[in-house]
Amino acid sequence: MLFLQLVLFVVLLPGGGSEDDFQETITFRIILTTSFYNHSWTQNQGSAWLDELQTHGWDNKTGAFSYLQPWSKGNFSNEELMEVEKLFYTYSIRSPSIYHNHVTEWQLEYPFQVQLVLGCDSHFGEASVGFMRIAYQGSDLVSFQNTSWWPSPEGGSRAQQVCTLFNQYHVSSEIVHKLLTDSCPRFLLGLLDAGKAYLQRQVRPQAWLSTGPSPGPGRLLLVCHVSGFYPKPMGVMWMRGEQEQRGTQRGDVLPHADGTWYLRVTLDVEAKKAAGLSCRVRHRSLGGQDIILYWGHHLSVYLILLAVTVPLLLLIVLALWFKKRCSYEDIP
Structure with missing residues (x-):
């Protein structure tokens, strides 16, 4: 059940998008980083990004999302967003136990970090199947492909063991597959439409x-x-x-x-x-x-400005001096 909750909240987590008319590929990513300091102390950081534009933040104390763009909610209802917040918060509290309980078996060494990245790509307005990857200490560990989890070549035996555990949850894998192929792309397209005016703007340099x-x-x-x-x-x-x-x-x-x-x-x-x-x-x-x-042209402009400004200043100073001198001469 715990892994099922992880799947549900991660895939439904709202994100931001952009219109593909001005860029071939737009990548939307949800990032959740869990830092394990010891067996009883962990810390979570969550965010959502559209390429390099952050669309969402997350308060790990209250479980509330912060919508950093006016269009960050996309076409999700408030009820859907509140449900996602609850799922996300539940996962952030309970998921660390998966890794704590397998520290020895998976040869994990405190302190360490686990990072989950989920996202979708949009190509010229068409959203592709989503992706989900988990990394350990910055190196790829496992990824979800088709209907199951697969080890990363660099993950070694640890990745094999993680996949063995995760793939025991067959119902969860079916839900992951459905959400990555349907919910995530659909939500991304809704965000692309909601943020169209902002994302398609052009600003001259x-x-x-x-x-x-x-x-x-x-x-x-x-x-x-x-x-x-x-x-x-x-x-x-x-x-x-x-x-x-x-x-x-x-x-x-x-x-x-x-x-x-x-x-x-x-x-x-x-x-x-x-x-x-x-x-x-x-x-x-x-x-x-x-x-x-x-x-050289910019230097020429500066020289021209100096050539005009310096004589003008000299004339002003001379005029003020002459006026002051005349005023003194008028005193009886």
């Missing part, structure tokens, strides 16, 4: 150039910054004319708090060869009109 720390004598580290764009796929390359520069180094795409993204792309070049280089930015929101920033 802002781009600018700068220099980074000097790589060495006579060299420059050119930096192309691209910020505030959505969706995530972004093409940035340092160019000379129409030729891509092979030394281009792409950083990680980092999230902003508002759901948009930031990317930093660098190029290490000889200072004397920097002239004529440009940074090309390609993104869906630009409608085919790439942003091209030429190295």
Whole structure:
């Protein structure tokens, strides 16, 4: 019964989705991590993610879900969501006993972590059969395929023993199969529809150039910054004319708090060869009109601003001095 409860709450756990019109594959994942510190002390952390966007949090003390997006409930009713919360909380309290009771048999060593990942993929608006995997200490242990649990090749004898136990619950396996092939994909498509406006939005990037720390004598580290764009796929390359520069180094795409993204792309070049280089930015929101920033042009703009600003400031200072002097001369 315990494993059956695990199955029910995990598959029904609500998640978030996105429309596939702008991305070939969208992956929705539910992650539950249980940390085993000793035989009497465990801690659970749960969340749900749409690719890299977190759609749900979970309070392990009250068992309540937090809906991080306005559309995170999808098309589930409040009654369904409350039932899922109860199942999830029940599992989080009772499931650790499965591993505690088999510490010796499965050669588990405190402290350790067990992570369950369940999810669905959506390809161009069509949801695929769901998946369920369990990992031990960050390494794959077992996965559910078709109607039964299968050991991971890297799981060794421990994975074989876990499968032997889990596959004894035939009714549970049938429920897992049904929920992964029906409930999870159906719920994902409901979320994709509920979050369509948000997930299909397009936000134009802002781009600018700068220099980074000097790589060495006579060299420059050119930096192309691209910020505030959505969706995530972004093409940035340092160019000379129409030729891509092979030394281009792409950083990680980092999230902003508002759901948009930031990317930093660098190029290490000889200072004397920097002239004529440009940074090309390609993104869906630009409608085919790439942003091209030429190295040296931004410096020219700064020089122009200085050339205009400095004389203007001098004139203002001179005028104030002259006015002040005249006021003194008018005093009898």
